[in-house]
Amino acid sequence: MTARSILITGCSSGIGLHAARHLHGQGWxxxxxxxxxxxxxRLREEGLESLHLDYTDSASLNAAFDDVLTATGxxxxxxxxxxxxxxxxxxxxxxxxxxxxxxxxxxxxxHELTRRAIAVMRKQGHGRIINCSSVLGFVAAPWRxxxxxxxxxxxxxxxxxxxxxxxxxIHVVMLEPGPIQSDFRKNSxxxxxxxxxxxxxxxxxxxxxxxxxxxxxxxxRDRFELTPEATTAALVEALNAPRxxxxxxxxxxxxxxxxARRLLPTRVLDWILAKA
Numbered sequence: 001m002t003a004r005s006i007l008i009t010g011c012s013s014g015i016g017l018h019a020a021r022h023l024h025g026q027g028w029x030x031x032x033x034x035x036x037x038x039x040x041x042r043l044r045e046e047g048l049e050s051l052h053l054d055y056t057d058s059a060s061l062n063a064a065f066d067d068v069l070t071a072t073g074x075x076x077x078x079x080x081x082x083x084x085x086x087x088x089x090x091x092x093x094x095x096x097x098x099x100x101x102x103x104x105x106x107x108x109x110x111h112e113l114t115r116r117a118i119a120v121m122r123k124q125g126h127g128r129i130i131n132c133s134s135v136l137g138f139v140a141a142p143w144r145x146x147x148x149x150x151x152x153x154x155x156x157x158x159x160x161x162x163x164x165x166x167x168x169x170i171h172v173v174m175l176e177p178g179p180i181q182s183d184f185r186k187n188s189x190x191x192x193x194x195x196x197x198x199x200x201x202x203x204x205x206x207x208x209x210x211x212x213x214x215x216x217x218x219x220x221r222d223r224f225e226l227t228p229e230a231t232t233a234a235l236v237e238a239l240n241a242p243r244x245x246x247x248x249x250x251x252x253x254x255x256x257x258x259x260a261r262r263l264l265p266t267r268v269l270d271w272i273l274a275k276a
Contacts, residue, residue: 003029005072006239007065009053009113010083012039014182015132018228019080019235020048026236031068035083055083055109056101065116078128078239079117081110084150086188088211089196090203091145098195099146106150111157118170127170130238131158132231133247135178135254139261139269141276143211162246173238178251179225189215224252 006023010016011032020032020043033053034040043050049071053064068076084106087098114129121127136144137151155174162172192198192215198207234248249255260269 003027004077005029005031005068005075006078006080007031007033007068007076007113007117008080008082009033009055009110010035011043011048011050012036014184015177015180015228015231016080016082017043019082019232022229022232022236023239024048029072031064031071033064033083053083053113055106055113056104058112061109061113062116065113069120074120075124076117076120076127078130079114080130080132080235081113082132083109084132084147085191086144086147086184087191087195088143088188088215089146089192089198090143090201090206093196093198093201093203094146095195098191099149101191101195102146102150103153106147107153107157110154114161118165121170122168125169128173128239128244129161129170130173130175130235132175132177133158135176135249135251135257137174137176139257139273141273143214159246171244173244174247175231175234175238176247176249176254177231178253178257179222180231180251181225181227185215226251 006028008016008020008030011020012034016032020030024030024047030048032043032048032050034043034050035052035054037052040050040052051064051067052060054060085102087094087102110131117127117129131154133155134151136148137155140148158172158174165172198204198212201207230250234250238244238248249258260272264272
């Protein structure tokens with residue numbers, strides 16, 4: 001029997017890397033993509049089929065997808081849109097070019113890749129598209145506006161696609177992790193340094209006492225933070241269930257915030273989220 005195939009983005013570390021290794025070990029044919037060539041080389045050295053794919057570069061995206069189809073003979077069983085970046089900072093300090101980069105990476109790139117996958121999955125008669133959102137895809141929190149905006153948009157796009165695909169054999173699923181152990185915060189610091197002039201901000205003192213400490217001085221794991229295994233477990237269920245759920249909420253904060261969003265008045269929820 002031919003191994004099932006999956007394309008996973010954002011595999012340099014964290015959720016994507018763990019998912020790629022686990023599914024490879026379970027017999028899947030995994031195409032693990034990374035933005036940086038050195039990460040592609042590292043994954044290839046450990047035996048994974050790795051490709052260069054940058055969500056912000058259509059040529060890179062299409063070349064990677066074409067390579068996958070060449071390798072599989074034109075089929076793809078599943079797509080896991082996992083790759084994402086964050087630009088921390090107060091909303092009033094996020095420049096247009098910074099917000100644009102976040103949306104190119106977290107929304108437009110996944111959408112373009114999904115369109116390619118749908119065409120293949122329609123032709124072969126089956127497929128699963130799984131998008132990685134976040135607890136910040138349905139509740140807000142300070143200092144994270146650009147990431148939150150992109151994930152809210154991804155949730156809307158995914159929900160609509162799921163409804164539209166009801167008359168096809170393609171399942172569309174959303175994973176909603178909360179705090180997961182990864183290099184995500186460390187990686188976001190470089191975008192903060194590139195785009196945010198915090199010293200000129202009206203909130204400079206708040207940056208010093210809050211965000212800078214979190215970005216550069218945080219020690220150890222966050223409260224409630226889980227390892228990537230938690231997300232991989234949900235991914236495996238979404239891939240194997242005959243009728244996968246529309247969304248899989250992962251970590252205690254994600255589950256708690258879903259309940260709070262439904263039950264609490266907006267002002268009360270805002271007070272809680274302001275402390276996040």
